[in-house]
Amino acid sequence: MLVLGISGLDKSASVKREMLPGLDWREQRLVQGLDSAAALVSEDGVLAASAQERHDGDKGTGAFPADAVEACLRMAGVTLDDVDFVAHGFRYERSPAFARDAFARRWFDEVYDPRVQREVLRAYRPDQDWERKFVPVRHHLAHAASAYHLSGFRDATVLVADGMGETESTSVLTGDGPDLRFARTYPVSASLGILYSVVTQYLGFLPGMDEYKVMGLAPYGDAARFADVAEHLVRRTAGGRLAVPVLAHDKSPTERETHRGAIRRLEELFGPARHPEAPVESRHMDVAATLQRRLEESLLDVLRTARAEDGAASRDLCMAGGVALNCTANGAIARSGLFDRVFVQPAAGDDGTALGAALWQLRRHVPAPPTAMTMPYWGEEFGPADLDAALGALGPGHRVRRLPEEELTREVSSLIRGGRVVAWFQGRMEFGPRALGNRSILADPTAPGMRAHLNTVVKQREEFRPFAPAVLAEQAHTYFEVDPAREAMYRHMLFTAQVRPEWRAELPSVTHVDGSARVQTVDRSSAPLFWRLIRRVGDDSGIPMVVNTSFNLRGQPIVRTPGEAVATFARSTLDALALGDRLVTRVEDAGTGAVGHG
Template sequence: MSVKKDMLPGLDRREQRLVQGLDSAAALVGEEGVIAASAQERHDGNKGTGAFPADAVEACLRIAGVTLDDVDFLAHGFRYEPSPVFERDHLMRRWYQEVYSEQVQLGLLRARYPEHDWSRKLARVPHHLAHAASAYYLSGFQDAMVLVVDGMGETESISVMSGRHGQLRTLRTYPISASLGILYSVVTHYLGFQPGMDEYKVMGLAPYGDPSRYADVAGELSRRHPGGRLSIPLLARDRSPVERETHGGALRRLEELFGPARHPDAPLTQRHMDIAATLQHCLEEGLLFILRTALDQADGNPRDLCMAGGVALNCTANGLIARSGLFDRIFVQPAAGDDGSALGAALWQLGQHVPTTPVAMTMPYWGEEFGPEEVAEALTALGPEHDVRKLPDERLLEQVSALIRAGSVVAWFQGRMEFGPRALGNRSILADPTAPGMRAHLNAVVKQREEFRPFAPAVLAEDAHEYFEMKPGQEGLYRHMLFTTQVREKYRELLPAITHVDGSARVQVVERGNAPRFWSLIRRFGDDWGTPMVLNTSFNLRGQPIVRTPREAVATYARSSLDALAIGGWLVVRRSRAQEGIDD
């Protein structure tokens, strides 16, 4: 972002985010699997940062108890080479000379870690290959189709690969001019949100809209052609070097098609909802078209699918693909965006030196964990207006269950931090999914975000198919909160806080063996009150990354309107709410 700001002074922050390489992260892998992984944003507080992940690197080394001397290779999830593309204009030349080239990357490493010979240790992995490896090697599927869809890699925006017996082979790529990811980001910008960060908001807005309103102009967004070719006419409107950096031509065309762009502070209208619905429909149709084409042209009959890249975080599209019947099993690596490309680059490089076969991952609890001493020290920052108690495990679960049922919003900080954008029960905010006003309260008061945003349920695996439209045996698909499905109609009135306007929910299925403490809390809530699920959202406030440390957890709780904090074995409750859920 700093390079783009220097290239084109005067861009606003949203325009600066139309760049490659945000969401920087580090991961450490070995023959035993994934050892540690962490996003840089959790360390420096800059959400979605593209900064060199020095803090994340140090965290991974600290978790493993090793130093850089013990690391055989440092793999990077991009591999730019000299190309005529970078001679197209002066801005492209600067990108290559100042950011993308191998010499720049080596220079950064030598400046940061001068004692190491990085010319021997640095392994540059093509971006889509890194994404593909992050999904395939953690899927457990031996023979699978692998789909990578994002804004762009080095020269491609979509890659279809074959994963077979531990090897990845590219079958087809689509150029940047066919980028569904860039299309989604440009329309996200047009709708007044931050591109490269807020696409999930547009996904959440889409069910309020009607895509038929703009069906006559949807072909200006994306078109499908014989032979599996895909085009994005909107992107062809960017003709000058500056327009290619800012998508100014595409944004002007969007205003011609749909009317004035929305200012970030302006109200959302039905027009904006219908545009979001049109965009989501184009994305879904494009993905199904690509997959059907790939299946028609594939050798054999692959029945398993792996997905990665930022577009694979679109839970609604993922749910549609799962329901399409095209594949028997689907796996989406939970850190599917560019943070996960760090993980994939490491896994790919490992596979070049050690025989590698895909092994099914469970939960991405690969971040830092903190002991009772660190928690106790952090709690000393709280004043007398907070009731702080150390409780036995069963008593803690009992009290948190009672607080949630009483209408309290409880922050839950336990175990190792999750890797990826979803809070999966270790850095979460929890509430009662049956409370009619809870969704509005969380959006307006606690999370301080847009009122249309949905919340996810975390439900016990053994009960998931009772409440949601999934077959027994499908529970693992929903382990990482990356697929939507329908709430069964008879339970929609019972579960207003987690049922979206279209009857869907972004479900997290919780298995006892994978998340024992979180499972035990939900089991206790179900035994106490009859519904074996809780509302689960990430433990952060507006504009803040998910909390990492006990100190951040305590500080975030203290400055928020959260009612309680369960951190390790401690329960903290504001004294003004202390009698509403807990007993002496």
């Protein structure tokens, strides 16, 4: 059986612009149904998956993922006629909530109604029987399925936390064999995801996109400064419930669409909102720290309640939803002792609901227990002709060499050890927001100035943001407080761990201000070429580790094609590009641009 999953709500952004013209660019992002993607699954597993933003260049787009669908079909060597079902990661139903005002009615009639999704599909391919093929899937069920069915756990507690599904913002489910069942849900009025996005907006960042900036900013702050008002963000209530009082200040339809009421309340609690171009002050750091602590405490409360009151007996936990991309909170949950194993599906945001909707529909018809995924290398791969065509567009001033693998890894290791920054484009593209060694920028974690260089010169982003270390799996425990028995948990760069104190001074470019790092362990069997490169770096430097960040520049999705890789390299300050077995360097003074070791 072939099932195609899709995510996104094609008309969401345009309907909001029509209903509320004149919104600022950040308020326009406050819509349901962004991060559209496609995924194709069968009894053999995940065949292909791709986010639409990687095709059209519109970061976080919610447009119908036509290009991603075509790419998935092409990768699998099938056509849409071969597909049995197309599953969508939303299942809205008409309810009294959609009759309360003109805004709500229009949202349902023009965006949420499954009829609208069928119309979009008919416009895309009018030759298909969409009444039979199209299957809407409840949003949190799609999130849950994306994690549980790829966990390899026989049974599990499943936590889904995001901005909102159809009517819920946080859900606890139980997985048993092929089955998933809801145990508890929390309403949208108690949304931890919306709260985090609103505070992201208050701090001058882009909601629905820049929450990871707030997460990175939080360790610089002091959560104790605002401890007396923290309950205005999240408050525990009877029966293990949560309340988010700030959201109650959105009174009118316009305020519910923009959260201006909540922003005003945040200004009453914490002072004026930060302008996007204003400096980041200590107060902003303290707000971020307060929010992050409250999020972690709230998620742990939800999970303790699940174990104590909802009968969640499994000691294995799966997580999905946008909040599950908060690596610091994930690390706190992993260290809590509540669960023996924790698995976060790497495309935990709404792009992952394409995958989850497809898996849920597949398992309805072909029941099977969960299987353990390895790396999400489910995107496109390109051949020698594609690489050569892309390199043909390079202008003068570049040297291109085709190298055997051993020589390529030796040369790249030498560049990294010499303080250079290397773009690494190999194999199939990753699915999800993390570059996991196939579309990456790599550098030396021991170079004292490397973090600042990458942030300000290469990636052109805020100086406070941390970078992740990619380390050989078998040696991760040497440098980080990672239990070797739980090493696999860190392979998708979704948990923080503490850098061991004796190594913090040696690893300045990956050690955050609080001593943490967002670790990626690299396993020989699941990422063999990346593993061999890091091993070579270890042979040359004594530390088998690299800085690993995504191959893109500010505002750009991660590169997908060789052409994008070459064009991005050409307009960047990157020192070298490893494009398959081709190594591209700039014909400049060899002493220019290197970041030394101090």
